[in-house]
Amino acid sequence: MNGLLGYLADPWQHVFMQRAFLVAAMSGIVSGVIGTHVVLRGMAFIGDAVSHAVFPGVAIAFVLHTSLVIGGAVTGLLTAIAAAVFSQNRRLKEDSVIGVFFAAAFGLGIVVLSTAPGYSGSLESFLFGQILGISDRDVTTVAVTGAVLLAAALLLHKELVAVSLDRETARALGLPVFALDLVLYALVTITVVISLQAVGNVLVLALLITPATCARLLTDRIGVMMLLAPAIGTLSAVVGLYLSYTYNLAAGGLIVLVATGVFVACWFLAPRHGLLAGLRRRRSVGPAARRPAAVGS
Amino acid sequence: MSEPGASHGLLSIRSLSVQLGGRDVLHDVRLDVSGGELVGLIGPNGAGKTTMLRCVLALLPHHGGTITLDGEPPVKRRGTIGYVPQRHEFAWDFPTSVEKAVMSGRVHRVGWLRRPGAADRDAVAQALERVDMTGLRRRPIGELSGGQRQRVLVARALALDPRLLLLDEPFTGLDVPTQELLTALFGQLRQEGKALLMTTHDLPAAAAMCTRLCLLNRTVVADGHPSDLRDPDIWLRAFGVTRSDQLLHSLGVIR
Numbered sequence: 135m136n137g138l139l140g141y142l143a144d145p146w147q148h149v150f151m152q153r154a155f156l157v158a159a160m161s162g163i164v165s166g167v168i169g170t171h172v173v174l175r176g177m178a179f180i181g182d183a184v185s186h187a188v189f190p191g192v193a194i195a196f197v198l199h200t201s202l203v204i205g206g207a208v209t210g211l212l213t214a215i216a217a218a219v220f221s222q223n224r225r226l227k228e229d230s231v232i233g234v235f236f237a238a239a240f241g242l243g244i245v246v247l248s249t250a251p252g253y254s255g256s257l258e259s260f261l262f263g264q265i266l267g268i269s270d271r272d273v274t275t276v277a278v279t280g281a282v283l284l285a286a287a288l289l290l291h292k293e294l295v296a297v298s299l300d301r302e303t304a305r306a307l308g309l310p311v312f313a314l315d316l317v318l319y320a321l322v323t324i325t326v327v328i329s330l331q332a333v334g335n336v337l338v339l340a341l342l343i344t345p346a347t348c349a350r351l352l353t354d355r356i357g358v359m360m361l362l363a364p365a366i367g368t369l370s371a372v373v374g375l376y377l378s379y380t381y382n383l384a385a386g387g388l389i390v391l392v393a394t395g396v397f398v399a400c401w402f403l404a405p406r407h408g409l410l411a412g413l414r415r416r417r418s419v420g421p422a423a424r425r426p427a428a429v430g431s
Numbered sequence: 432m433s434e435p436g437a438s439h440g441l442l443s444i445r446s447l448s449v450q451l452g453g454r455d456v457l458h459d460v461r462l463d464v465s466g467g468e469l470v471g472l473i474g475p476n477g478a479g480k481t482t483m484l485r486c487v488l489a490l491l492p493h494h495g496g497t498i499t500l501d502g503e504p505p506v507k508r509r510g511t512i513g514y515v516p517q518r519h520e521f522a523w524d525f526p527t528s529v530e531k532a533v534m535s536g537r538v539h540r541v542g543w544l545r546r547p548g549a550a551d552r553d554a555v556a557q558a559l560e561r562v563d564m565t566g567l568r569r570r571p572i573g574e575l576s577g578g579q580r581q582r583v584l585v586a587r588a589l590a591l592d593p594r595l596l597l598l599d600e601p602f603t604g605l606d607v608p609t610q611e612l613l614t615a616l617f618g619q620l621r622q623e624g625k626a627l628l629m630t631t632h633d634l635p636a637a638a639a640m641c642t643r644l645c646l647l648n649r650t651v652v653a654d655g656h657p658s659d660l661r662d663p664d665i666w667l668r669a670f671g672v673t674r675s676d677q678l679l680h681s682l683g684v685i686r
Contacts, residue, residue, distance in 0.1 A: 174522075174525055292541065293543070295525075295527070295531075295535060296538040298525060299521060299522050299532065299535050300535070302485075302490060302516055303514055303516060303520070303521075303536070303587075304535075304538070305490055306488040306489070306490055306510075306512070306514050307509065307510045307536070307538065307539045308509035308510040308539050309538065350526065353526060354526045354527075354528075354571035354573065355527065355571075356525070356526045356527055359526055
């Protein structure tokens, strides 16, 4: 076997690495699709809140030896619903309320987890991911849950887009805007929960936001964005895992760093919206003859 | 549904009162808009113009009086009114094309779990044609000028083929060619028997194009054909000022 092929094939002899690749890739795909909505709505902060709120649920489920996915989904959804309710009121600043709640949720999670034996080890695996310790059942859970999430995002795509484009008009047309908000928050929550194992609680937001942000720089079509973001997420996850395997470094951190590298590259090199493209346009056309700017109102 | 001439009082507002945050925003509002009319809703900032439109769209509750659309309350007529909000209400940085942005105005007609059909695509194509945006239908909405954006919003409303159009300051910040295009389009729609109600701050243009002007300041101060509203006192009362030569000059009420 030649060097490169050997390098690529080597991790696959281990079952734990096969599971890691599968879960990382699936997390990348789902996070990319759901993250596209998160980025386009400018709700990265809510994603952050949910990812913290998931923590106490996961901790409680861990202590009680029940499903981590269900535990995390319950507390994450409760927070998401609270956030959705608060944000219906146009006058209230939702970010401070959420700021209070998610810090509290995180504190609660740490307290709950401290009741379990071997506390610091399990805390570490929640915070920073445990992608090398994934069971077959975890793989199945992530696959099935991920498929449901993708189906929901596909089926509600045009309604979610209509609300993102213009909430007031969507409501005037009779769309259940509040219910659609709840569904989107639920999708974000469950995406966070299933991606926890890959990159951990602290970094899960990066998997949601970074690939979608890269994709936004590369295209002006949401459909293309929803293909590019999962591709970038999966690529980052797989490359991060290879680096982790080769150099024996933390997988979750490497996955996020690779995604960040892609982001920096896109920021400079994106064909239309990148820095270089902007400079080139300015030089070749000259400031006076530039396209009429799209004037906002 | 509507045979021309019999569509009297498509929109009918009686003794409407609205409170927002405990404050009276509108009281005793009475207004009718029929098919074939283009009514200009005029008043100072904070007069309750947008609030009134939002009540007709069932986006805000009203505390007194009635609003009827073809004899039905607004909640029942949701999704039948063409609404053109102010341009900043729309997420212009969203990665989508002109065509798809216009299609989003029909999302409830397309229905849950369905893709747009031939009827939806035809409606969108016709709406784009009417605002002269067919050539730009695949362009990302982020690359449009202010005038093009306004035309997209009008097309999105027209894609519903509505009998009543509500337009919130459609002329604000537009260049002259776009103003002329929209003015001509609104005239055509009126002749087709549609009812149009628009808020505007462009008083001379409103006086020239509207079949009726409704002067609003918390309540209806005056309502009539532009030529019937030549008494300066009415205008000063509507804008809550005692004297404004600029206002009256711009209307041609005094020379």
